[in-house]
Amino acid sequence: MPWLTCSKLTLFTIAGVAIQMVGLSIFVFGFFPVKPTLPGHSGPESFQAPKCNSIQNETERDLHPHQLRSLYKELSGMPPAFDRLILMVIDGLPAELVLGKDGKPPSKALMEAMPYTQSLLANGMAIGYHAKAAPPTVTMPRLKAMVSGAIGGFLDVALNFNTQAMLDDNLLDQFFKIGWKMVMLGDETWLKLFPGLFIRHDGVSSFFVKDTVQVDQNVSRHLGHELNKDDWDFLILHYLGLDHVGHIGGRNSALMAPKLSEMDDVVKMIHMSSILNQKNDQGQTxxxxxxxxxxxxxxxxxxxxxxxxxxxxxFIGLNNDISDYSLSTHNIIYQVDIAPTLALLFGVPIPKNNVGVLIAEIFGYLADDQQLKALELNSWQLLRLLQAQMPGLSCRNYLCDGFSDDQESKITKCSGSMGKMFCCLYTNAALLQNSWMSKEFSRSKSKEDYSSAVTAYYEFLRTAKTCQPTYSRNCCNAPVLSDIIKPSI
Known part of the structure; x- marks a missing residue:
């Protein structure tokens, strides 16, 4: 065609490529949104109300790890409940195979495959949860969620095959800052996420899915040796065999029960060792x-x-036994709730980008005022995150100016914009806590006040969790505090 000159063809080609690039960009950023995160790591300021910080992040740079650990203990008002932590990851294990479903226990074959674990649950020595994981349900983003309390995006599916070092605030970095020594055995994803943090490690590859035996034996062969050592504070075990069993033969594979039995033996070995160490005054694990x-x-x-x-x-080894078997096995939480729970149990700041809510039953051993303190710390962290994501959000008057004598009359019905809703829910919780704390000599008679404060904090935390501007736009239909607690206080 005479009108289609070489220059015009070039222009059409460039325009077509440009349109394709724009379309591809819209698709990528729409389907794989990148969630903005807060830079840096939580520090001593985490134990102060937002906008009222008398302690600055720079303080911790001048402190030795043991001094920082002591500072956290002093500021939190809650002594760490345990001396050491063992995180055992069983890759791909559905909670249903251990805890049952819809109030019904697992099948007899599965119960018999894990007799020791089931006995711990039946005797109230362990608490089990169905921990709802956010998609994508692949290993790397799920590990990041457990240690940071943050929700990733679908872009993590691609990154799962080329794992990069984790730069966001997380529990391992927090533990490292207070001088903890860490050991990792198992899936090498941990080594890629946290290079240089482990004093010892033995990583195994997750891509040889036909291997259901050696991949776990490589982990367990070191376990007895590590349990007898006292130079670590945090031991991570990541078993891959059960996930491989699923990929080969599915959930009902003939290899599933033997693999569960193998994992049960590991749980028994660790638990018996922990009991022995405790008797020998080597601390609680x-x-x-x-x-x-x-x-x-x-x-x-x-x-x-x-x-x-x-x-x-x-959770195995808690100080508060649960006598009701149904309460020990059929609770539902979110996977991100693990991060703030462990942070508060071990006396380190909650990671900055956490959206999880502490697990109530785990803190049953604490005194009432300490349980409220834990809820307050979780609330401060989530409030900071909300303020970063919503620049116009400011509850400064409520956070910094204190409370007057007529505070009980200020419990209000929460409504209005999202920002006003958050401030109102938090303020109601803080007022109820302050009211209960002021009744120093009649706390035994103020159980109702205490329960109201706890309920109010959980209402704020759950609303803040589900109403993150990054994740949801439809949160303000959630029930508010005044619908649950009548303003008769």
Whole structure:
């Protein structure tokens, strides 16, 4: 065609490529949104109300790790509950296989495959949770969620195959800052996420999915040796065999029960060793058994189905026994709730980008005022995150100016814009806490006041969690405090 000159063809080609690039960019940023995060790490300021910080981040740079640990203990008002932590990750284990579903226990074969773990649950020596994992249900983003309390994006699916060092605030960095010594055995994803943090490690690859035996034996072969050593504070075990069993034969594979039995033996070994160490005055150890995700009937994962998001969180070694078996096995939490819970248990700041809410039953051993303090610290952290994501949000008058004598009359019905809702819910909780604390000599008679304060804090925390501007736009239909607690205080 005479009108289609070489220059015009070049222009059409360039325009076509430009349009394709724009379309591709819109798709990528729409389908794989990048969640903005707060830079840096939480420090001593975490133990002060937002905007009222008398302690600056620069303080911690001049402190020795042991001094920083003592400072955190002093500021938090809650002594760490344990001396050492063991995090045992059983890759791909659906909570349903251990805790059952809909109030019904697992099948007899699965119960018999894990007799020791089931006995701990039955005797109230362990608490198990269905920990709902956010998609994508693949290993790397789920590990990041457990240690940071933050929710990643679907872009993590691609990054799962080329894991980069984690730069966001997380529990491992917080533990490292207070001088903890850490050891990792298992999936080498941990070594890629946290290079240089472990004093010893033995990583195994997760890509040889046909290996269901050696991949776990490589982890367990070091376990007895590590349990006898006292030079570490945090031991991470990441077993891959069960996930591989699922990929080969599905959830109902004949290899599943033997693999569960193998994991049960590991739990027994760790628990018996912890009891012995405690008797020998070597400190208390908390064992947390988790899974990063579940699996479908065919053994796959990555999506958002119930089977894929049904991960496990099992706490063994708590000071408060749960006598009701149903309460020990059928609770539902979110996977991100693990991070703030462990941070508060071990006396370190909650990671900056955490959206999780502390798990109530885990803190049953604390005195009432300490439980309220834990809720307050979690609330301060989430309020800081909200203020960073909503620049116009300011509750400064309520946070810094204190409370007057007529504080009880200020409990209000929460409504209005999202910012006003957050400030109102937080303020109601703080007022109720202050009211209860002021009744120093009649606390035994103020259980109702205490319960109201706890309920108010959880209402703020759960609303703040589900109403993050980054994740949700429809939060203000959530029930508010005044619908639950009548302003009769």
């Amino acid at each position: 908390l064992l947390v058994v988790v899974s990063d995700h579940g699996m479908t009937e065919s053994g796959n994962h990555g999506g958002s189905s119930y089977e894929e998001t049904d991960s496990l969180a099992l």
